[in-house]
Amino acid sequence: MVQLSEVVVEVKDLFFSYNSQFVLKGINLEIRKGEMIAILGENGAGKTTLIKHFNGLLKPSKGFVKVFGLDTRKVSVAQLARKVGLVFQNPDHQLFAETVEKEIEFALRNFGFEEEVIKRRVDWALNLMGLAEYRNRSPFTLSIGERKRLAIASVLCYDPELLIFDEPTAGQDYLQKERIAELLNLLKTRGKTVIIVTHDVEFVVTRFERVIIMSSGQIIGDGSTREILTNLNILSKARLLPPQIAKCAWLLSDLNIPKDLIYPEELVEKLKDLISGGHE
Incomplete structure (x- = not known):
């Protein structure tokens, strides 16, 4: 008998509204430890709104979301932050420090890591994301692609169990996409749970085992990459091109x-x- 891994994210009958307009409608979902999942859908499908429930930034209007067994309605973002890392689509929404190095240091200091560990993890994250030469630069002098990689580095450094990336390949050239792919493989070998939101079907097709398709605030497809990305009916409803x-x-x-x-x-x-x- 195959033993299922623990449930990391449990979503039950989730509804969420902005100004009385529901943008998530009856979402039911389970994500297990070690899964690599891609969430796809057109703009306005509800993808980003959904993942913001996974670290408590948004709270359900109806239903519930549990992350590592914690009901997000009853805990703060800070309580979830040590285990859940979210990289925003727009890196400027999370960058603020004077230098690239200090940007990566911030979370480590906030979580109380020792100085020796901080130095080691900062060096590792800078090298991993190809940013070592910019360590003393202001984040806001970097290109959009470099700022996005810095945002990823600032989350990777404190080693959360669940990592969520919103459009990680946007603005990246082929080489940097391959670097991100290598990073995802590394996270997989370390047993991390990884969720990405993306429009990049070609990036997803050979790298992810499970795909979720959203349209108009609902999940219209959830299954293996082969099953979902060769279903032209589902892709058409979501206005996505097939691989x-x-x-x-x-x-x-x-x-x-x-x-x-x-x-x-x-x-x-x-x-x-x-x-x-x-x-x-």
Whole structure:
């Protein structure tokens, strides 16, 4: 019998409204320790509003959210902060220190880490995110992509159990996206629970095991990456384009190419089989 890991986030019948307008409507969700989950959907789908419930920034209008067993209606953001790290879509919403180094130091000092540990973790985070040469610069002299990586570093340094990234690949070039992908792999090997909100379907398709699709404040798809990102009905409802390999497979389905392919290698193998079969 497979033993399920502990539930990190439990969402039950969650409704949330801004100015009497519901933007989340009846969300039910469980996220378990060690999962890597991507939440996709068009602008206004409710993705960011949902993840802000996971660290207590927002409180349910109806229903409940429990994080590590704590009801977010009854605890403060500060009480959740040591275990939950949230990196905002706009890094300027969380950067404030005089230098890049002090930005990363802040949370570590706030949580009472010793000086030796602070120095070691700051150096590690700067090197990991490719920011070591900027350590004495003001955060606000960095490019948007560099500021985003600094925001990530400022959360990684204190090693929370649940990490939430809002559009981490936005404004990043290919090399930096690969750096973020390596970071996600590192977090996975360390047993962390990772949630990202993104529009970047191609980034998600080969790196995440579970995908959640949102539309108009509701979850309309939740399952394996292959199951969800090859379901054109769900993607159409959410106004998302399918991954390129999935789209190619659909276009070639009349040639008996399976419609649920998501990896380039899979498509290549099927095409090879098709070609070799045609020459027998």
